[in-house]
Amino acid sequence: MKVIAKFLALFILMSSASVTYAEENTDVFYDDFSGLNLDSSKWLTAEKNWGGTIVENGQTVDYNGGVIAENVSLQNGKLFFTGCGDLYIGAKRGINRNGTYRENGKRCGGAIATKDYFASGSYEISAKIAPELGCCSAMWTFEYEEDYSGDTLKVTNHEIDIEFPGRDENNELSLSHCLCTTWVGEGEDEHKTASPYCKNQADGKFHTYRFDWHTGDDGETKRVEYYFDDELIYTSYDHIPTNAGRLWLGLWFPRYWAGTPDFETTNFEIDYVKITPFHEKGDKEQNESYPNGGWRKQNIVRGDVNNDGSVDLRDIIMIEKREVNGYFANADVNDDEKTDSKDSYIILKSLV
Ligand SMILES: [Ca+2]
Ligand SMILES: [Ca+2]
Ligand SMILES: [Ca+2]
Incomplete structure (x- = not known):
């Protein structure tokens, strides 16, 4: 429980810091x-x-x-x-x-x-x-x-x-x-x-x-x-x-x-x-012919190993059990073409 409380305190600190920044810019x-x-x-x-x-x-x-x-x-x-x-x-x-x-x-x-x-x-x-x-x-x-x-x-x-x-x-x-x-x-x-x-x-x-x-x-x-x-x-x-x-x-x-x-x-x-x-007077509006072509339609969501829309402990368990199957890119968060505990550790860190 002590550890969770510590993580929670850290999380609150980090979220409040980023809000202040966004408002200023x-x-x-x-x-x-x-x-x-x-x-x-x-x-x-x-x-x-x-x-x-x-x-x-x-x-x-x-x-x-x-x-x-x-x-x-x-x-x-x-x-x-x-x-x-x-x-x-x-x-x-x-x-x-x-x-x-x-x-x-x-x-x-x-x-x-x-x-x-x-x-x-x-x-x-x-x-x-x-x-x-x-x-x-x-x-x-x-x-x-x-x-x-x-x-x-x-x-x-x-x-x-x-x-x-x-x-x-x-x-x-x-x-x-x-x-x-x-x-x-x-x-x-x-x-x-x-x-x-x-x-x-x-x-x-x-x-x-x-x-x-x-x-x-x-x-x-x-x-x-x-x-x-x-x-x-x-x-x-x-x-x-x-x-x-x-x-x-x-x-x-x-x-x-x-x-x-x-x-x-x-x-x-x-x-x-x-x-x-700078918003200078010479700025002109864009009028692109193909603004929507050439983009990845469904984003790779790194860490969301089971592809359910959220990154959580279930994703880490899938890596630990070597059950990544079709979502290899989601699981290989450090891009070393392997899925192992290094990836689970990075995902775990991202959750705190
Ligand atoms: Ca950076
Ligand atoms: Ca997930
Ligand atoms: Ca990896």
């Missing part, structure tokens, strides 16, 4: 990724494939295995995007562009996006990028429209990117450089990419990635300023988006410009995300 989006699961009131989990095709054994196939919900997990207050490389032989299966599952999980990553749309503002992400070449650690805003009213299809693509790896002075792949791109469309003359030097970002430490997006206002020129660890590394004044977009975070496998993923798995980790809107 009505306009700011913030998530520090505590708990076992993504906050589904804030985030969508992507399940889709992009990045082009290659010819393999005479067949045209998608180059990568897309992004899947199984590669998105929360542990110890961090959000993990797992990337499965060419040497991966585990149980996960990637997804093709046509929605079918692949034979293996190679070149398969994970991605999420905010449910809400944001325009001008300061976007700050504390992250530890994947230290491997062959995959891309990415943070980006995105708004996409297709207009069929004229003779030719007109695509609007308002986007701001932070992508690793970048390119060094000799055009070699580099994790000490970052691709910073601003977009308003998909044409060659509708985006601008720079690859500034930003010190070694694959040093195994968390760094703060921030961009201040100005859509234009009295005394504010349209521009995007990129700050890493509070140091200005680049400013773009060209092709600056104005339409509100979703903020995406993820790890994926580009076909030609990131290198070869000759590893089993790697991780892109996020500690927190904070968006502080």
